[in-house]
Amino acid sequence: MQGTLDMMILRTLQWGPQHGHGIGVAIRASSEDVLQVEHGSLYPALHRLHKEGWIESEWRLSEHNQRARFYRLTAKGRRRLVAEESRWNRMVEAIRRVMRPAED
Amino acid sequence: MKFFDWASRRARSDRELEEEMRFHLNAETRLREDRGEPPEVARRNARRDFGNYVAVEEATRDMWGWNWLERAVQDVRLALRMLRKNPTFTALALAALALGIGGTTAMFSIVDSVLLKPLPFPHPSRLAMIWELPPHSSHHNVVQTQNFLDWRARNRSFEDVAAMFQFPFNLDESGEPVQLPGLRVTAGFFQILGTRPLLGRTIELQDDVPDTPWVAVLSYELWQRSFGGRRNIIGEKIAGPGNPFEVIGVMPPGFGVPAVPRVDVYIPMRIRPAEAVQDGRNYKVIARLRPGVSLAAAQQDMESISAQTADERPDIDALWSATVVPLMEQTVGDTRTILLVLLGAVFFVLLIACANVSNLLLMRASARRHEISVRIALGAGRWRLLHQLLTESLLLAGAGGSLGFLLAWVGVPALLHILPANFPLPRIAEIRVDGGVLVFSMLLSCACALIFGAFPALQLDRARVGEGLRQGGRPGSATNRRVHGTLVVTEVAMAMLLVVGAGLMLRSFMLLDAVNPGFRPERLLTFRMVLVPSDWKTFDELLAQRATLVAQMLKRIRTLPQVTSASSISFLPLSGSQSGSGYYRADRPAPRPGMLSGGDVSVVSDGYFRTMGIPILAGREFTEYDRAAPEVAILNETAARKNFPGENPVGKRMRVDWTGPAEVEIVGVAADTHHGSMDTAPDPCLFLPQSQRPAGWASLVVRIADDRGVIEAVKQQMHAVAPHQGIEEVQTMDSVLNDSLARPHLDAVIFAVFGGIALILACVGIYAVVSYSVAQRTREMGIRLALGATPTSILRHVLREGLVLCGGGIIIGLAAAAALTRYLASLLYAISPMDPLVCMGVTLLLGACGLAGCYFPARHATRVDPAAVLHEQ
Numbered sequence: 001m002q003g004t005l006d007m008m009i010l011r012t013l014q015w016g017p018q019h020g021h022g023i024g025v026a027i028r029a030s031s032e033d034v035l036q037v038e039h040g041s042l043y044p045a046l047h048r049l050h051k052e053g054w055i056e057s058e059w060r061l062s063e064h065n066q067r068a069r070f071y072r073l074t075a076k077g078r079r080r081l082v083a084e085e086s087r088w089n090r091m092v093e094a095i096r097r098v099m100r101p102a103e104d
Numbered sequence: 105m106k107f108f109d110w111a112s113r114r115a116r117s118d119r120e121l122e123e124e125m126r127f128h129l130n131a132e133t134r135l136r137e138d139r140g141e142p143p144e145v146a147r148r149n150a151r152r153d154f155g156n157y158v159a160v161e162e163a164t165r166d167m168w169g170w171n172w173l174e175r176a177v178q179d180v181r182l183a184l185r186m187l188r189k190n191p192t193f194t195a196l197a198l199a200a201l202a203l204g205i206g207g208t209t210a211m212f213s214i215v216d217s218v219l220l221k222p223l224p225f226p227h228p229s230r231l232a233m234i235w236e237l238p239p240h241s242s243h244h245n246v247v248q249t250q251n252f253l254d255w256r257a258r259n260r261s262f263e264d265v266a267a268m269f270q271f272p273f274n275l276d277e278s279g280e281p282v283q284l285p286g287l288r289v290t291a292g293f294f295q296i297l298g299t300r301p302l303l304g305r306t307i308e309l310q311d312d313v314p315d316t317p318w319v320a321v322l323s324y325e326l327w328q329r330s331f332g333g334r335r336n337i338i339g340e341k342i343a344g345p346g347n348p349f350e351v352i353g354v355m356p357p358g359f360g361v362p363a364v365p366r367v368d369v370y371i372p373m374r375i376r377p378a379e380a381v382q383d384g385r386n387y388k389v390i391a392r393l394r395p396g397v398s399l400a401a402a403q404q405d406m407e408s409i410s411a412q413t414a415d416e417r418p419d420i421d422a423l424w425s426a427t428v429v430p431l432m433e434q435t436v437g438d439t440r441t442i443l444l445v446l447l448g449a450v451f452f453v454l455l456i457a458c459a460n461v462s463n464l465l466l467m468r469a470s471a472r473r474h475e476i477s478v479r480i481a482l483g484a485g486r487w488r489l490l491h492q493l494l495t496e497s498l499l500l501a502g503a504g505g506s507l508g509f510l511l512a513w514v515g516v517p518a519l520l521h522i523l524p525a526n527f528p529l530p531r532i533a534e535i536r537v538d539g540g541v542l543v544f545s546m547l548l549s550c551a552c553a554l555i556f557g558a559f560p561a562l563q564l565d566r567a568r569v570g571e572g573l574r575q576g577g578r579p580g581s582a583t584n585r586r587v588h589g590t591l592v593v594t595e596v597a598m599a600m601l602l603v604v605g606a607g608l609m610l611r612s613f614m615l616l617d618a619v620n621p622g623f624r625p626e627r628l629l630t631f632r633m634v635l636v637p638s639d640w641k642t643f644d645e646l647l648a649q650r651a652t653l654v655a656q657m658l659k660r661i662r663t664l665p666q667v668t669s670a671s672s673i674s675f676l677p678l679s680g681s682q683s684g685s686g687y688y689r690a691d692r693p694a695p696r697p698g699m700l701s702g703g704d705v706s707v708v709s710d711g712y713f714r715t716m717g718i719p720i721l722a723g724r725e726f727t728e729y730d731r732a733a734p735e736v737a738i739l740n741e742t743a744a745r746k747n748f749p750g751e752n753p754v755g756k757r758m759r760v761d762w763t764g765p766a767e768v769e770i771v772g773v774a775a776d777t778h779h780g781s782m783d784t785a786p787d788p789c790l791f792l793p794q795s796q797r798p799a800g801w802a803s804l805v806v807r808i809a810d811d812r813g814v815i816e817a818v819k820q821q822m823h824a825v826a827p828h829q830g831i832e833e834v835q836t837m838d839s840v841l842n843d844s845l846a847r848p849h850l851d852a853v854i855f856a857v858f859g860g861i862a863l864i865l866a867c868v869g870i871y872a873v874v875s876y877s878v879a880q881r882t883r884e885m886g887i888r889l890a891l892g893a894t895p896t897s898i899l900r901h902v903l904r905e906g907l908v909l910c911g912g913g914i915i916i917g918l919a920a921a922a923a924l925t926r927y928l929a930s931l932l933y934a935i936s937p938m939d940p941l942v943c944m945g946v947t948l949l950l951g952a953c954g955l956a957g958c959y960f961p962a963r964h965a966t967r968v969d970p971a972a973v974l975h976e977q
Contacts, residue, residue, distance in 0.1 A: 020124060021131035039128065039153050040160035043121075047167040059120075062127070064134065069124045 005045050007088060010073060010081040013055060019068040020046060046071060054080050121164055129154060179495035186468075186496060193468060194500075196868065197461045201504025201552065203861050204457030206511030207450040209537070209545040213516055215443050216544075217535040219436055223362055224534070226298040230393040231431035233363060234265070234406060236385065239423035239700060248420060249375055249383035251413050255426070256290075258409050261402035263394050266293035267387040268361070272832045273320075273369040274345035274636045277330065280819075281830035283633055284326065284368040287361075290375065294321075296392040297361070304338040304353035311352070312372040319372065320349040324357040326368040343828075344371070345636050358533055361390065362435035365526065381417070384683075390431070403428045422697035435530045442851050442931055449605060449858045452598045454552065456865045459595045461500065462556035463588055463869060467876050469493070469560040490561055497557030498550065505549025512545070513537045528847050559587060588873045593913045599859075599866035600917020600950055605928060606852075606859025607942040612932040613845075613852035621841060622777030622786065623677065624717030627811075628837035630676055631804040631818065636829050650798035653826055654709055655728075657804065660821035666810040667818075671712040674799040676837075677779045678844040681801075682706070687790050689747055690757035690767050703743060703788035704779060705762060707799035712791070713738075713774050715807050723754035723772030726793040730771075735796050737768040741776045743788035760790065762797060782844060783933045805837070851931065863953060866913075870957030874906045878965040885965050886973025895966035902965050906958030907951075914950050918943065 012018060012026045023046075024039045049055045054077030062068040073081070129150050136146035154160070187194045222228045235244035236251065247255075247267065256265045266289055273286030294306035302324060311319045320342065322331070331337050341348040349371065360367055393402055406426040414421040516537050523532070637649040654672050661670045675681040686702040688695055695701045710726040713719075721741060730736050737758065744753045753770045760768055776786035794802065804822075808814050815834055822829055835843075842849075878885070885898055925937035935942070 019127065019131075021128045021135075024128070024132075025135065038155035039132065040125075040155035040157065041163075043125065043128075043160055044163040044167050047121075047164050051167060062131070064131075066127060066130065067123065068127045068131075069120065 005041070006049060007081070007084045009042070009045060009049060010054065010077055010084065013071060013073040013077070014081065017058075017060075017070040017072040019062060019070050021068075023071070049077070052080075053077075117168065118165075121161065125154075125157070125160065175491070176495070179492050180499065182492055183496035183499045187499065190468065193464055197464055197500055198504050198507060200457035200460045200865055200868075201501060201549075202507035202511055203865075204450075204454035205501075205505045205508030205545055205548055205552065206515065207508075207858065207861070208447075208454045208548060209509055209512035209541060210516050210519075211443075211447045211450045212544050213512060213537045213541040214535055215447050216541060218529070218531045219440055219443060221534070223432055223435065224358070227392075227395075228432065229430070230263075230395070231296070232262075232391050232393060232399070232402070232428050233431055233434045234389040234391055234426055234428050236410075237425040237427050241700075244427065244429070245424075246385045247387045247389050248385045249380040249387065250417070251410075251421065251424075251426075252387055252389055253375065253377060253380055254413050255389070255406070255409055258412070259391075259402075259405055261393060261397045261405040262391040264292040264296050265389060265391040266290045266296050267373055267375075267389050268293065268364065269373065269387055270364065270367075272632075272634045272830075273371070274634070274828065274830045275330070275369070276343040276828045276830065281823075281828050283830040283832035285366055285832075286369040286371060287364065287367040288371055288373045290373040293370075293390065296390055298392075299356065299359055301353040302356040303335060304351070306353050306355075307370060307372050312374055314374045314376050318344060318347050318349045319352045320344065321353040321355060321370040322351060323355055323359065323366075323368045323370075327354045344369075346638070362531055363431060364388065381420075384685075391428075399428060399430065418697045420697075437530070438930070439530055441927070445605075445927055445931065446851070446854055446858070448927075449602055449855060452602050453858050453862050453865070454548075455555075456595050456598050456602075456862050456869075458552050458556045459591045459598075460865050460869045460872075461552075462559045463591045463595075463873060465497070465556060465560045466587060466591075467872070493561050494553070494557050497553040497560075501549040501553035501556075505545055505552070508549075509537075509542060509545040512541070523850070524843065524846065526843070527850075559591070585877060588876070589909055592869050592873045592909045593916065595866045595869045596910055596913020596950065596954065597916035597920060599862040600914050600946065601920045601924060602862040603859040603946045603950060604917070604921040604943060605925060606855045607946045608925060608928055608932055608935065608937065608939060609852040609855040611939060611942050612935055613848050615935065616782055616848055616933045617845060619778065619782050621677065621782065622718060622775055623837075625837035625841050627808050628716070629806045629808055629814065629818070630833075630835050630837055630840060631806070631822070632676060632679070632832040632835070633803060633830065634801050634832075636826065638826070638828070647798045650800060650802070651795050653829075654794050654798070654802050654804075656825045657822050658709055658711075660824060661804070661806060661818050664814070664817050664821065666808050666812065666814040668807045668809050669711055669715040670804060670806040671715040672709040672794055672802045672804050673712060674707040674794075674801045674803075675779075676803045676805070676840060677777055678781070678840055679803075680844075682779055683799075685790070686761040687747075687758050690759045694759070702761070703746075703790070705760070705790050705792065706779070707792050707794050707797055707802075709794045709802075712805070715805050716777075717807075718777055719775045721773045721775055722752060723770070725772055725774070726791075726795075728795075730793045731795050735766060735768045736771045736793060738772040738774055738791040739770055740774050740786065740789040740791075742786050743790055744770075744773045746788050758790070760792070762792065768792070782841075783848075848931075848933070863950070866950075867953045867957045870906060870910060870954055871961065873909070874902065874958045875961035875964070877905065878902060878961045881965075882968055883973050885968045886970040889968060890970035898966045899962050902962035903955070903958050906962070907954060910951065910954030910958070914947055914954075917950075918947070 008027050009023055012023050012030075018026065020042055021039075024042050046055070050057060050071070054074060055071045056074050057069050057071050059067055060070045129147075132150035132153065133143070133146045136149055137143055141149065151157070223231065225231060234247070234255065236247050237243070238245050249267075252265070252267045259265065269288040271286050271288060272283035274281060274283050289307060291307055291309045291312035294301075301321065304321075306321055307319065310316075322337070327333055327337065337351050337354065340351050342351060343349075349369075355370075393399070406428055410421070410424060410426045414424055516535065520532065520535060523529075635650050635653055637646055637653065640646040640649055658670050658672065661667055674683060682704050683706075684703060685705045686695075686700070687705075688701045708726065710728050710730065713725045720738075722744075723738070725738065726736065737760070739747070739753055747753065747758070748756060753773060756770050757767050758770060759765050774791070778784075778786055779789065780787060804818070806814070806818060819831070822831075888898060889895075921943070922938060929937045
């Protein structure tokens with residue numbers, strides 16, 4: 001779903017700067033491998049978010065002393081994440097109501 | 105600068121993306137190794153999880169966003185890749201375009217320089233020439249001296265009017281004497297043109313007075329050639345005809361009156377007003393209109409002055425009028441027609457080239473149809489695809505156009521270089537392939553790109569995604585074939601039109617070339633000159649000298665072992681000059697003033713007709729005994745028929761106005777010769793003997809048995825008689841004849857080249873389309889063969905398809921030729937613009953070419969292996 005990957009990236013970056021591989025590993029781990037994203041597809045998304053100004057990047061050394069590009073959430077990105085999450089929650093709520101109307 | 109900033113930023117982004125992705129793969133591999141996967145497996149799995157590396161790279165780049173420039177660069181790259189992938193296609197298209205654009209550019213540069221650019225003088229539109237009009241005729245006649253004086257004194261339309269008279273200037277400076285093209289001009293000539301001299305001054309009022317020291321103005325070219333470009337030449341005396349001439353000025357390079365042949369020396373005219381009325385008609389007249397005076401007003405002015413002079417001097421001017429012709433029109437004259445026709449012809453060549461390229465592009469486009477459908481399905485915008493197709497067209501046209509411009513840039517000067525110096529094309533020295541022409545050829549290339557890029561782009565609109573995908577890369581629909589067919593028919597039709605034009609020009613030239621000039625030009629040498637008498641007091645003395653000079657030269661020359669016979673004539677046939685006079689039967693009353701009688705007059709030495717190989721039909725020719733009375737003359741056949749219809753003129757008497765009326769006895773009738781031009785009927789001509797009526801112009805004609813050292817030997821004999829006598833030009837009569845046909849010859853050759861290119865392009869077009877159609881239908885052919893069709897029937901089937909296209913083109917081309925060749929009518933000699941022989945010949949030629957174009961692909965079709973084809977499916 002368009003925007004889902006964006007949200008997951010932004011959410012991952014909430015815990016601090018991370019490089020592309022790290023983000024991919026985090027998404028896999030937190031979804032307990034349910035969401036099988038092709039790792040490559042992270043990059044177009046990362047670069048799009050970067051262009052929108054929601055994340056920024058810098059080159060730093062990784063935990064294994066290799067040069068890596070670390071992404072970090074910007075203030076704008078934080079606002080965006082809040083908006084995305086509330087939109088997401090509304091949608092999940094709506095879907096839940098449709099799926100289980102009896103509980104209401 | 106911006107572009108470089110952008111480019112370096114782009115390069116860095118590319119590098120960083122690469123590094124980022126590599127890091128990802130390394131990190132993933134390490135992670136998997138830590139989990140215990142063997143290194144090989146870890147690396148493979150990392151790659152697998154990552155997905156398509158290149159696609160990711162592309163997709164990520166797309167996220168950066170593209171500006172128009174980046175898109176353009178991308179399109180150009182793609183286009184270059186496509187062009188490189190099909191070298192045959194690219195080479196064919198480039199060759200066709202280079203020929204088409206190059207030819208059009210070359211013709212345009214000539215049209216631009218000759219027809220479009222204003223003449224190189226200040227306010228050139230106010231320059232005009234004025235001619236006399238003979239009674240009931242629109243022939244532009246040179247002007248009588250007194251008439252010129254009256255025009256100059258009485259007109260109210262012109263700032264000034266000047267007379268010009270061409271004559272060879274005898275220069276005996278150093279070594280061998282020469283005769284240079286000279287022009288006598290009245291004061292005001294240079295002021296009318298408005299060109300400032302490079303050095304010194306030009307001819308002014310005080311120079312144009314009889315019995316004062318002679319002055320001369322030199323051309324830049326003569327100054328450089330014969331005087332080493334010395335600046336101190338001004339004030340020096342040069343050895344002119346009979347007198348020293350003081351050099352007063354040098355004109356800038358390239359100066360000249362456009363309607364007059366090249367001139368090296370300008371000297372003053374020096375009309376004696378008292379004698380002007382007795383002069384003949386000799387002068388060309390140039391004038392500058394007053395500002396604000398229209399051509400029509402000037403024409404009216406001249407007509408009323410002519411009416412006055414006709415009243416005042418009915419004996420010479422009755423019913424004569426005058427006409428004012430703008431100098432530009434005078435210069436360009438009938439050259440306009442042929443230049444525009446040739447430009448039109450080469451433009452058709454270009455259109456054929458465009459049709460060819462368009463066809464090739466279309467074939468490729470349909471071959472790429474599947475690819476394009478896939479790209480549309482994947483979301484590529486139609487605009488984007490259109491852009492890409494147009495980029496490819498523009499790239500092709502740009503490259504073809506550059507090659508074409510180079511072709512013109514090298515070709516035009518090369519062509520001009522091989523033309524003889526006196527080639528009769530006006531403003532030939534001004535022809536340049538310059539910046540303006542470059543702009544033209546670039547615009548032309550863009551226009552071509554739009555023309556041949558349009559069809560594939562329109563096809564794009566039809567490329568319905570589903571259909572393209574369903575066909576599974578098997579292109580070639582009925583619509584496609586219809587478009588190809590239309591293009592080929594158009595191509596063949598245009599080629600037909602051009603080849604008919606070329607055929608007409610060639611046949612016309614061949615007929616002209618086969619015209620019998622009336623004399624035998626082979627082994628005939630000509631020495632063109634005007635006589636330079638040394639010392640004379642009275643006019644009679646001058647005449648006597650002219651007669652003896654020529655007689656003595658001929659006597660010596662005839663003794664040379666290499667020479668069979670020798671004689672002289674005032675103006676060589678086909679050299680562009682002739683004199684005329686009134687003459688009429690002595691036994692009839694003189695014709696009323698204004699009634700034109702007579703015609704050409706040539707003054708020849710004894711033995712002229714024998715030397716030239718002109719048959720004498722009745723009576724005899726001049727001999728060395730025709731000296732004292734009786735005065736004799738010879739008529740050509742036309743003059744004899746005109747003046748003595750049904751009678752034998754020999755022994756009859758005529759009166760000749762030549763210089764005051766005199767009676768002559770006709771002693772012979774000679775066969776007609778072409779004197780003025782090969783393409784007009786011979787004019788009536790009366791021949792007078794040099795011994796009795798000596799002319800100042802006398803070119804020697806020498807028939808030779810042996811050409812070794814003959815020119816030197818003849819010159820030696822001439823100089824023994826007249827040491828200061830220069831020669832204007834030594835030429836064989838064959839080359840005089842060829843020079844007179846040089847223009848129609850070149851016109852026909854250029855047209856034939858265009859026609860040939862058109863024919864080749866059309867053949868390539870037919871060949872390509874039929875081959876393509878066969879290739880598309882390999883499966884159909886295979887099935888037909890499998891079902892029992894014989895190779896012959898397949899051959900017939902394919903041939904029929906090609907020949908239908910070809911035949912359609914030929915019929916349309918013939919119809920177009922019927923509509924358009926009438927513009928050629930004025931250029932054709934002795935044939936009509938729809939000459940049946942040419943039309944039939946060209947139809948057969950094109951039919952044969954079409955057949956050849958179809959035959960090879962058709963034969964290919966019969967060799968399809970049905971088993972292989974069916975297996976493939």
